[in-house]
Amino acid sequence: MKSLDQLNYHHTYADLGSSLSSRVDPTPLHAPYLIHTNHRLATKLGIDIKSADNEVLTQLLSGQGILDSWSPIAMKYTGHQFGQYNPDLGDGRGLLLTEFVDDTGNKWDLHLKGSGQTPYSRGADGRAVIRSSVREYLVSAAMDGLGIPTTQALALSGAKTPVQRENIESAATLLRVAPSHVRFGHFEYLFYSGQHTEIQALADYIIHWHMPELEDLNDKYAAFFQQVTKSTATMIAHWQVYGFCHGVMNTDNMSILGLTFDYGPFAFLDTYLSKHICNHSDYSGRYAFHQQPGIGQWNLSALGYALSSLIDSKQIEASLQAYSSHIQAEYRRLMRARFGFTTERENDPELINSCLDLMEKLGLDFHFTLRILSETGPNNWSDAELNNSLNKPEFTTWLRDYEKRILLDYQNDHERQKAMQGVNPKYILRTHLAQETIQQVENGQFDILDTWLAVLANPFIEHSCPSHWSLPPRSDQKGICLSCSS
Structure with missing residues (x-):
């Protein structure tokens, strides 16, 4: 140290x-x-x-x-x-x-x-x-x-x-x-200002420090763009799986290393709303939750255009086409884990998507519903004490299909619950909880950040913290939109 x-x-x-x-x-x-x-x-x-x-x-x-x-x-x-x-x-x-x-x-x-x-x-x-x-x-x-x-x-x-x-x-x-x-946006700046020599120097710089395995390749710039495309797809797949809305996916807010940054108006989904908009300045819904994968590809195409002095157009197009298959594969892999599937079955996407559709139709909380599934067995899914999240008639029908599916992967349901609890957070940084914490910090209660950092370091296990941190928000706390100054 x-x-x-x-x-x-x-x-x-x-x-x-x-x-x-x-x-x-x-x-x-x-x-x-x-x-x-x-x-x-x-x-x-x-x-x-x-x-x-x-x-x-x-x-x-x-x-x-x-x-x-x-x-x-x-x-x-x-x-x-x-x-x-x-x-x-x-x-x-x-x-x-x-x-x-x-x-x-x-x-x-x-x-x-x-x-x-x-x-x-x-x-x-x-x-x-x-x-x-x-x-x-x-x-x-x-x-x-x-x-x-x-x-x-x-x-x-x-x-x-x-x-x-x-x-x-x-x-x-x-x-x-x-x-x-x-x-x-760094590469776009150099491209649109005609500094093509500097584009190559900046690409060499990123490759040297962050992708050294590419340095000796004949097509290192094509491989560079391919890697940026893949890391961006991986990042956005994680966003979609965990209900994260970025809010301002401008190309100047896109990391060349596929890191989430420039957090302005952002949110984690409460009620599952596929078209949720977390930025009240996004009047057209360009950066709505369901748009994020497509916007990622649009942004990559803008980057590819800026790199066109280094990379053949066919190689750029090939990487952009590979983006779709990679983000879909990564999304399905991660989402199967959230639903507790250890094997890949043909009907898994349909079963998962039908669950998300029902969550949206019935107004169910995204994270809380999956956490309940991870903490209870099939015999308890109809229990009225489960806060009405799982005992709605249409959802009960889906649960019967889900029970049949998990029996293909588990003989002991406790193993499924343990696996699901490892990827379905008990605690999520919901917008109203962040706002509550901001008010405490503004009032000089800095110790609350100690508690939050401990919880967020491992949100999948039980922590000694306020009990409402693990619960869905009240109706008046849902769907808060933020501004770019937030």
Whole structure:
């Protein structure tokens, strides 16, 4: 374990040249204070955060100072926003503070969100608020606990600096960690600005640090795009299986490594609604839950176009076509596990889809229904005490077919229940629970984040926490839409 000043720092992205970034120092916050640090993540990264002086850490997070070995930059990129190309994008409220290489040779970015204005702020204040920062701090832990590829958050701070959103709020910063923060939009920026040599250099950079197995291939750029396509499909398949709605799937929000990031308006499904929209600015429903797989392919086609100087069009098209088969295969594999199937049967997709259709028709809670199935045997499925989730007539008919199916895989139903409990979360970061936690943090109750991080690290087992965290929301707590400032 190493302290922050002992890490093996690098500036590999900045070395690509000034066209891809601008050197910017964080703008200090007024009266900053440390809200929370993610000790579990710090241990994984080999960082001794526990012995770090809180005052020093707070200063680094709030822009009061930086280590001599850091050289913060704002990244330049562009992208398609709601289907329209926007050339005027970039890190408008965040900075890549530095990078470090851990003892196993893996490179990590330390990225500070809410660090102040940059050349790409487009007139905005460059700040984040406690509300949005707590939400991202929690959801990155939730996604990791569910096994969904994601960026993560190492630390969270607040300050007395006022920030104008819908109302006056308090400023905050979030220290985000990822192997890379390069997006589809980085390549689009280089392509549309005619910097084709730099496109190759950026692709070589990603391959060298994150896909070294491709470096010696003759068609390494085609293989690169193929790998991006596959990792994106894997990520979105996980979203669909666990009911995650991203809300703003613009190409500037798409990680080149297939990591979920840029958490703005997001949600996990409560009642199963295939067309749920979690972003109240998404008037057309472009990024509705059921649209996400198709939007992923659309975004990949935009990336493929940006890479057309490196890759033959037929190879691009082949990778895009393979995306559909990969996301379907990954989705079916993961969803079979959620339903407890250990073998693959011809009628499994029909049985699973009919269950989802019934959930939507009957207004059943997505996660709670599957958790009940994982905690009870067939003899109890008609029990009225099961909160009316499983004892509705149409659902009872489906349950009889489901019982026949699981008998093909299990002789002992306790084995099925155990297997299902390992992939069906008892706890999910529902929107109303996140909002409840935000209010507690804003009131100075920071310890609640200790409880949440412990729960989200393994949401599949019983935890000592408020009992309502494992229950569906009340009717007035369902379907909350968020804004991009949320």
